[in-house]
Every structure is written in C-alpha cells, then in structure tokens.
Amino acid sequence: MNIKNLLKIAMNALLRNKLRAFLTMLGIIIGVASVIAMLGIGQGSKLSIQQQIAGMGLNLVTVVPGSQQRGGVQFGASTMQSLKEADVAAILSDCPSVQFATPEVRGNGQVVFGPLNWPTSLYGENESYLQIRERTVESGRMFTAGELTSAAKVCLIGKTVIDNLFGPGSDPVGQVIRFKKIPFLVIGVLAPKGLNTFGQDQDDLLLAPYTTVQKRVLAITWVQSIYTSAVDSKSTDDAAAQITETVRRQHKIKASDPDDFSIRNQAELLSTFSSVSNILTILLGAIAGISLLVGGIGIMNIMYVSVTERTREIGLRMAIGGKGFDILLQFLTESILLSITGGIIGILLGIGASKIIGSAMSWPIVVLPSSEILSFAVCTVIGVFFGWYPARKAASLDPIDALRYE
Amino acid sequence: MKKLIEIISLKKDYYVGEVTVHALRGVDMVVNEGEFVAIMGASGSGKSTMLNIIGCLDKPTEGEYILDGIGISSLTKNDLSNLRNRKLGFVFQTYNLLPRTTALDNVELPLLYNKTVKTKERVERAKAALESVGLADRMHHKPNQLSGGQQQRVAIARSLVNDPVVILADEATGNLDTRTSYEIMALFQELNSKGKTIVFVTHEPDIAKCATRNIIFKDGLILRESPVKDRSMATEILATIPIEAD
Numbered sequence: 266m267n268i269k270n271l272l273k274i275a276m277n278a279l280l281r282n283k284l285r286a287f288l289t290m291l292g293i294i295i296g297v298a299s300v301i302a303m304l305g306i307g308q309g310s311k312l313s314i315q316q317q318i319a320g321m322g323l324n325l326v327t328v329v330p331g332s333q334q335r336g337g338v339q340f341g342a343s344t345m346q347s348l349k350e351a352d353v354a355a356i357l358s359d360c361p362s363v364q365f366a367t368p369e370v371r372g373n374g375q376v377v378f379g380p381l382n383w384p385t386s387l388y389g390e391n392e393s394y395l396q397i398r399e400r401t402v403e404s405g406r407m408f409t410a411g412e413l414t415s416a417a418k419v420c421l422i423g424k425t426v427i428d429n430l431f432g433p434g435s436d437p438v439g440q441v442i443r444f445k446k447i448p449f450l451v452i453g454v455l456a457p458k459g460l461n462t463f464g465q466d467q468d469d470l471l472l473a474p475y476t477t478v479q480k481r482v483l484a485i486t487w488v489q490s491i492y493t494s495a496v497d498s499k500s501t502d503d504a505a506a507q508i509t510e511t512v513r514r515q516h517k518i519k520a521s522d523p524d525d526f527s528i529r530n531q532a533e534l535l536s537t538f539s540s541v542s543n544i545l546t547i548l549l550g551a552i553a554g555i556s557l558l559v560g561g562i563g564i565m566n567i568m569y570v571s572v573t574e575r576t577r578e579i580g581l582r583m584a585i586g587g588k589g590f591d592i593l594l595q596f597l598t599e600s601i602l603l604s605i606t607g608g609i610i611g612i613l614l615g616i617g618a619s620k621i622i623g624s625a626m627s628w629p630i631v632v633l634p635s636s637e638i639l640s641f642a643v644c645t646v647i648g649v650f651f652g653w654y655p656a657r658k659a660a661s662l663d664p665i666d667a668l669r670y671e
Numbered sequence: 672m673k674k675l676i677e678i679i680s681l682k683k684d685y686y687v688g689e690v691t692v693h694a695l696r697g698v699d700m701v702v703n704e705g706e707f708v709a710i711m712g713a714s715g716s717g718k719s720t721m722l723n724i725i726g727c728l729d730k731p732t733e734g735e736y737i738l739d740g741i742g743i744s745s746l747t748k749n750d751l752s753n754l755r756n757r758k759l760g761f762v763f764q765t766y767n768l769l770p771r772t773t774a775l776d777n778v779e780l781p782l783l784y785n786k787t788v789k790t791k792e793r794v795e796r797a798k799a800a801l802e803s804v805g806l807a808d809r810m811h812h813k814p815n816q817l818s819g820g821q822q823q824r825v826a827i828a829r830s831l832v833n834d835p836v837v838i839l840a841d842e843a844t845g846n847l848d849t850r851t852s853y854e855i856m857a858l859f860q861e862l863n864s865k866g867k868t869i870v871f872v873t874h875e876p877d878i879a880k881c882a883t884r885n886i887i888f889k890d891g892l893i894l895r896e897s898p899v900k901d902r903s904m905a906t907e908i909l910a911t912i913p914i915e916a917d
Binding site: 267270274277279577578580581582583584585586587588589590591664665668 | 723726728729743748749752753757761763765767769770771772780781783785786830833845886
C-alpha cells in the first residue's frame with residue numbers, strides 16, 4: 266500500500282466521523298495553541314524587559330559606595346562619603362574600556378514655579394550624562410563645561426515636571442524655577458523616556474551641573490555615585506574590572522581589605538531578569554505541554570474506540586490480503602493525520618492568540634519559528650506514540666475472530 | 672484435471688482453556704480446477720474450520736494443505752496474506768463491505784494490497800468486475816444505498832477482482848431471501864461455467880444442488896462425498912419463482 270492510498274483511506278475514515286475527528290483534534294489544537302501562545306508571551310516579556318534595560322543604557326557600569334567597617338561598626342552604604350570627583354577623573358584616564366564617566370549627586374525636594382509646586386529629584390551630573398544614560402535634549406541645550414566649573418544655576422527639565430509646573434505642551438526654556446529656594450534658569454528640556462522596568466518615571470527630574478548641586482544645594486564634597494559607560498555592551502565586565510582596580514588604588518585599599526565600593530552593571534541585571542523570565546517561560550510552556558499530553562491521550566482513546574468499532578473491517582482487510590503491518594500503518598496514519606492537522610490549526614491559532622495578547626499587553630510578542638517547528642514535531646511524535654498501541658492492537662487481531670466480531 | 676486444492680489427512684485442534692476440541696480429525700479432500708463444490712454439514716461439523724484453512728486464514732495442526740501447488744504449512748503469516756491476496760477470493764454471509772464507501776472503492780480494496788497493480792489498472796479491473804456481476808450502473812453507490820442482493824454482488828465482484836484461482840463463499844446466501852439467493856447462485860453458476868473454481872459452504876440442501884459436487888461433513892470428518900446427479904440450474908428455478916410485487 267503506497268502513501269497516497271494510505272492517506273486517502275485514513276482521510277476517508279476520519280471524514281466518516283467528522284465531529285468526532287474534530288473533537289479529538291480539539292485537544293491537540295488547544296494544547297499546541299497554548300504552547301505557542303505561552304512561549305510567545307514568555308519570549309515577549311523577556312524581550313520587553315531586555316528592551317527596557319537596554320533603554321537604560323546597556324553599557325552602563327555604576328560605582329556606588331559600599332558598606333564599611335570602622336572600629337567594628339558596620340556603616341550603611343548610603344552614608345559613605347568615599348567616592349570623590351578625583352575618582353571620576355582617574356577612571357576616565359586609567360580605564361581604557363570606559364568611554365564616559367560622570368559623578369552623580371542627587372537631592373529631593375519641591376520645585377516651585379509661580380503658584381505651582383511639585384516634588385521631584387535634582388540630579389547633578391556632568392556633560393557626559395546624555396551619552397551615558399542614552400538621553401537627548403528635546404529643546405534648548407545641555408549645560409556647558411564652563412557652567413560646570415562655575416557651578417552655574419542652570420538646569421534641564423523633564424516632561425513630568427513641565428506638565429505639573431507649566432502645563433502640558435508648554436516650553437519652559439528661559440523661565441526661572443526654584444528648587445529649595447535656589448533659583449535655576451531652565452536652559453533645556455529632556456526628551457521623554459517613560460517608565461523604566463521598575464515603574465519609575467524617568468521624566469520626573471531636574472538635571473543640573475553636579476558642581477552646582479554639590480556646592481549650592483547639598484553642600485557636600487563627595488559624590489554619591491559614579492555612572493560610567495563602557496565602549497560597548499560586551500566590554501562592561503572589562504570596564505568593571507578596570508574601575509575596581511583604579512578606585513582601589515585611588516582609595517589606597519590594601520590588597521587584603523575588601524572594596525569600600527561596589528560596582529553594578531546592567532548586564533548582570535539583564536541576566537537576572539532574563540533568567541526570571543526564562544523560568545516563567547518554562548513554567549508556562551510546561552503547563553501548556555501538559556494540555557498537549559492530555560490531547561494526545563484523547564487521540565489514543567479515540568483510536569482505541571475506532572479499532573474496536575472497525576474490528577470487522579480489520580478482519581476483512583486481513584482476509585483479502587492486508588498484512589499486520591498494513592493495518593498498523595493504516596491506523597498510525599489516521600492518528601498522525603489527526604495530530605498533525607490539529608497541530609497546524611493549533612499553530613495558526615497560537616500565533617493569532619499571541620498577536621492578540623501582544624497587542625492587548627503592548628508587548629513585543631515573539632513567535633519563534635523554533636517553537637512552531639517544535640510543536641509540529643511534538644504533534645507527529647504524539648501521533649505515533651499515542652497511535653501506536655491502538656494500531657498495534659488492530660494489527661495483532663486474528664482475522665477469523667475479527668470477521669466474526671459482533 | 673489440475674488439482675487446485677489438495678488436503679491430506681488434515682487435523683485441526685483448538686484449545687479452549689483445558690479442553691481440546693478436535694474440529695477436524697483427518698480429512699482428505701481434493702478440489703479440481705473448474706469444480707463447483709458445496710460443503711455441507713450441521714453446525715460444529717467442522718465445515719467452517721475447513722473453509723478457514725482452505726482460505727489460508729488458519730493453519731492445520733497436522734496434515735498437509737496444498738493450494739495451487741504451494742504447500743502452506745511452511746509459510747509465514749505474511750506469506751499467507753500474500754497468498755490470500757493473489758489466489759483467493761472471499762464472499763461472506765454478512766457481505767463485509769466497508770460502510771460509507773462506494774461499491775467501486777470496495778471492489779478495489781484487494782488490489783490496494785497488491786503493489787504490482789497500479790492505480791489506473793486497479794480502477795479498470797474493479798469496473799470490469801462490477802460489470803461482470805451486473806452492477807455497472809451502481810458503481811458509485813454506497814452499501815446503504817444497495818439491496819442485500821446487490822451488496823452481495825459487490826462482495827462477489829470484490830472476490831473476483833484479483834482473478835483468484837478459487838472463490839470461497841461462506842453461507843453467501845444465508846442472509847438473503849429465496850429469490851435473491853437463486854440470483855446469487857445463478858451468478859456463481861455463470862462464473863463457474865466461465866471456468867472459475869468455487870468452494871461454497873451452505874446448510875441449505877436446495878442451494879447445494881446448484882453445485883457440481885457435494886461434500887458433507889460430520890464431527891470433523893467427511894461423511895459423504897458425491898457428484899450432484901440432477902444439478903439445479905438457478906436460472907431455471909428463478910423463472911418459476913414469481914417476482915414479488917413491491
């Protein structure tokens with residue numbers, strides 16, 4: 266019996282019971298569709314997190330003061346005053362993998378314009394801030410090196426602050442606002458960036474020269490953290506190592522003592538989040554996989570019923586010359602046809618569902634060709650695996666008994 | 672005369688639990704080419720077992736069976752399948768047609784298991800077989816659209832399509848009324864007159880008289896074997912049976 270005839274016979278047998286064939290397939294359809302959709306959602310959430318972290322600056326390497334022990338007392342990291350402007354200069358000159366570096370000092374407080382006020386953060390940075398944090402100036406200008414040395418009272422302003430102080434759509438360049446009673450001239454507007462991965466509003470800020478914030482607002486001499494960017498995303502680990510070495514030398518830390526600072530890079534954050542969403546993907550996939558398994562058992566069940574129902578047909582086929590192997594192939598073809606047809610419908614449905622979920626959640630939904638190929642392969646395997654036992658049963662029938670079966 | 676079927680001291684035992692049933696206890700039998708043999712006997716006499724063995728569906732416990740020069744005792748299951756496919760045609764009491772499948776597709780079925788027959792040849796041979804049983808105009812009808820007699824004709828066409836050396840019929844008229852039974856017997860006689868060898872199991876003496884030779888089984892042995900003296904011609908009997916008004 267050739268493949269064409271096998272397919273024809275299997276097709277006819279299935280079409281004899283259209284509703285039953287469809288209901289049997291439904292298990293596989295739902296199983297495959299949910300596998301595809303779940304993997305799509307998993308991949309999508311992973312990609313979405315990756316994009317957001319990349320948006321924060323993938324090359325970013327941050328130096329923050331670490332906790333320290335003095336006379337047996339452990340001091341909290343945020344109270345440390347160990348990082349200095351000189352460290353930034355040393356990093357820039359001694360670390361070949363670092364492209365930009367800026368000190369950061371930060372103050373929180375009310376910003377006031379006319380009768381309105383708004384609580385926000387004032388970030389003190391240098392002019393490399395835009396490159397490091399991948400931001401752009403929408404209107405106006407960035408502060409200059411001159412304004413940095415002279416600790417000029419100028420600032421750039423984020424969209425959320427504009428909305429609350431000036432009203433949406435207005436251009437505040439040239440206006441003077443007050444932060445903790447200190448007047449700042451607005452020289453530019455930062456292009457909006459939206460929420461970051463943690464839900465923080467990245468547009469709720471004022472940006473000023475770090476010298477201004479250090480001397481005029483906070484009255485401190487140290488810096489709270491140092492932001493640097495590596496030359497590319499692959500060299501963040503090199504950059505971190507070079508920075509560690511440089512800052513240890515700057516702080517005159519003995520080889521036996523621990524660092525008095527710590528270094529974070531986005532790649533670590535990215536891998537943490539990626540592994541979380543990988544676990545999520547595996548979990549979702551596993552649940553969907555179980556429904557696929559249940560679908561397969563449905564096929565086995567129906568194939569058993571079908572073999573019993575068609576015992577006389579099997580007997581007849583054997584009597585007129587069908588071998589056990591022919592009968593085996595016939596029933597296997599039926600179950601494979603069922604599972605593959607179900608699989609194809611399931612894949613299409615799964616892609617559709619992914620697209621709908623994706624647009625509802627505004628996630629980038631990724632349907633990987635590999636998950637389609639995988640589902641298709643799994644369906645074929647299910648067809649063979651769950652079809653095998655019923656087909657085996659059919660093939661091993663005795664033609665005399667089968668012909669007499671009532 | 673060529674011996675198509677030769678059975679030599681054949682025994683068949685069944686084991687039902689602890690009990691051994693001696694279905695056949697040493698049968699010798701020959702069917703020559705061109706014969707029309709009717710096997711008769713009460714139920715349990717061993718006639719069905721005999722037909723199963725002749726049909727290569729079952730193997731003897733002891734003794735030898737030679738079909739068209741081939742001894743079957745040494746053959747494997749697959750060899751037996753091929754033998755059935757190439758040399759035998761079956762007609763059953765309950766027709767055993769595939770439901771919801773056209774007459775033509777039903778008749779094609781044996782040829783599907785013969786790799787040497789191509790699609791075009793298969794369809795042509797199936798059509799020719801249906802024409803020879805007088806169902807040229809029913810080719811695309813499904814079994815539920817056919818009468819019992821017509822269904823049995825489709826089954827006979829199916830048994831003819833592989834051009835077998837012997838046609839084996841098991842109570843082929845058992846489910847049919849008298850008139851239709853004789854119609855089927857007329858068809859068998861016509862096929863026999865064209866040279867087909869037929870082995871026919873029945874328990875109706877009237878039907879058995881249509882054959883050329885009767886073999887009567889009793890308790891697993893041949894009780895009597897005799898040529899039919901005044902053979903009934905089914906076409907003549909048909910003429911005497913009035914066609915029932917619908």
